Amino acid sequence: MSPSQRTPAAGPIADEPADLVDPLFWSGPHGDRVETFERLRAQPHPVLVQQRMAGLSSAFGYYALVKHADIVEVSRRPRDFSSTGATSIVGLPAELYEYYGSMINMDNPEHARLRRIVARVFGRETVADFEAVADRVARQIVDGLVARGPGDFVRPVAAEMPIAVLGAMMGIPTEDHDFLFVRTNQIAGPLDPAVASPEEDSNALVMRASQDLGDYITELGRERAARPRDDLITKLVRAEVDGEKLTRQELVSFFILLVIAGMETTRNAISHALVLLTRHPDQRELLLSDYPKYSAGAVEEVLRFATPINWMRRVATRDCEMNGHRFRRGDRMFLFYWSANRDEEVFADPYRFDITRAPNPHLAFGSLGPHFCLGAHLARMEIGILYRELLRSLPGIRADGEPRRLRSSFLEGITELRCTF
Numbered sequence: 001m002s003p004s005q006r007t008p009a010a011g012p013i014a015d016e017p018a019d020l021v022d023p024l025f026w027s028g029p030h031g032d033r034v035e036t037f038e039r040l041r042a043q044p045h046p047v048l049v050q051q052r053m054a055g056l057s058s059a060f061g062y063y064a065l066v067k068h069a070d071i072v073e074v075s076r077r078p079r080d081f082s083s084t085g086a087t088s089i090v091g092l093p094a095e096l097y098e099y100y101g102s103m104i105n106m107d108n109p110e111h112a113r114l115r116r117i118v119a120r121v122f123g124r125e126t127v128a129d130f131e132a133v134a135d136r137v138a139r140q141i142v143d144g145l146v147a148r149g150p151g152d153f154v155r156p157v158a159a160e161m162p163i164a165v166l167g168a169m170m171g172i173p174t175e176d177h178d179f180l181f182v183r184t185n186q187i188a189g190p191l192d193p194a195v196a197s198p199e200e201d202s203n204a205l206v207m208r209a210s211q212d213l214g215d216y217i218t219e220l221g222r223e224r225a226a227r228p229r230d231d232l233i234t235k236l237v238r239a240e241v242d243g244e245k246l247t248r249q250e251l252v253s254f255f256i257l258l259v260i261a262g263m264e265t266t267r268n269a270i271s272h273a274l275v276l277l278t279r280h281p282d283q284r285e286l287l288l289s290d291y292p293k294y295s296a297g298a299v300e301e302v303l304r305f306a307t308p309i310n311w312m313r314r315v316a317t318r319d320c321e322m323n324g325h326r327f328r329r330g331d332r333m334f335l336f337y338w339s340a341n342r343d344e345e346v347f348a349d350p351y352r353f354d355i356t357r358a359p360n361p362h363l364a365f366g367s368l369g370p371h372f373c374l375g376a377h378l379a380r381m382e383i384g385i386l387y388r389e390l391l392r393s394l395p396g397i398r399a400d401g402e403p404r405r406l407r408s409s410f411l412e413g414i415t416e417l418r419c420t421f
């Protein structure tokens with residue numbers, strides 16, 4: 001995913017709302033975001049945002065989908081609303097297609113074919129294996145934290161959990177975890193000053209990191225094809241549906257999707273969870289009082305509050321109507337999950353963090369439709385198992401100070417967070 005490596009917008013056109021896909025909007029004061037989306041949700045129809053964007057001669061226009069019901073409707077109508085370029089703002093540049101032209105950015109019939117191949121690999125048996133791995137990894141992470149004492153929470157805890165679980169499932173050696181961590185950070189946050197210096201060309205940085213990951217998986221795939229093992233990469237290079245196999249490009253782009261979608265999102269949910277449990281001591285006490293009873297609800301409420309992916313893009317494939325609004329063929333729209341997860345028509349008292357909230361139909365994993373997150377079960381499990389181990393060994397663990405947020409409009413990322421116990 002390389003959605004935010006464009007130069008920040010050159011500014012709004014008069015009387016238009018802020019550019020909601022500009023990283024600067026998301027890294028601004030939290031209250032501005034709350035107020036902007038509240039105002040947009042109060043409008044009867046999706047609002048057309050027009051921006052002047054650096055590098056584009058004409059205004060860049062898109063519809064902001066901010067209501068829960070609109071995102072549900074658009075997600076379930078892939079024939080009317082295309083996912084081509086879903087993770088990019090202006091569309092996927094041709095040179096990045098090799099790395100990002102994966103299922104999340106695709107429509108049928110290509111999408112269905114790929115999803116069939118990989119869904120088999122992510123079947124029931126694999127998920128049961130994931131659980132045993134997640135148990136072991138969580139214990140190792142927590143033992144390490146106890147031994148080291150208070151300090152950095154992001155790299156050794158939040159990021160390590162998904163890297164080590166997916167890494168173990170894919171048969172990636174532990175010594176390569178840092179390689180993955182650095183490359184996925186560069187792809188997820190090329191505009192963040194902590195990731196790249198302002199003089200660095202963000203597009204070139206993303207390209208280099210993508211090539212590194214592409215070379216890495218090509219080599220690993222070759223190696224597993226020659227010497228099969230009991231791991232996910234072996235299953236992927238051997239997976240076949242109706243005699244069809246993944247091509248090299250499909251393996252590369254699926255691997256990049258897995259490491260970004262699987263690692264950058266879950267890690268942020270884990271960091272947000274510590275911040276939320278620290279800021280809401282009553283909810284934390286409730287969770288500690290009976291973890292098995294409250295953990296599933298706590299994970300869902302963390303996902304709703306954190307919304308680790310802020311948006312996906314869709315494009316209307318034809319003139320059509322959606323919840324009383326008419327779209328023209330070619331209209332772009334962004335599905336703002338962060339806003340839908342605070343829609344007052346769906347969530348009573350939406351700014352209250354409540355681990356007993358039921359029902360909790362949040363859209364952190366997207367809405368039901370062909371692209372609903374393939375790793376939702378895995379992500380829920382990783383968060384639940386890690387916190388079970390953390391709170392069992394360190395019931396006093398808390399965030400120490402404020403988190404530092406990633407400069408990105410796409411990911412609700414936390415780059416720095418310290419913990420104390």
Ligand code: HEM
Pocket residue numbers: 075083086103104105115166257258261262263265266269307308309312364365366367369370371372373374375376378379
């Ligand atoms: C908290 C963690 C996660 C969040 C918030 C998240 C969120 C999302 C969202 C919003 C979508 C797009 C839905 C759409 O376009 O309609 C998606 C798709 C996807 N996710 Fe996740 N995800 C998470 C974890 C994972 C994990 C752990 C994996 C795999 C290891 C994963 C793999 C995927 C894949 C492959 C897709 C594309 C599915 C398709 O296009 O058919 N995700 N995810």
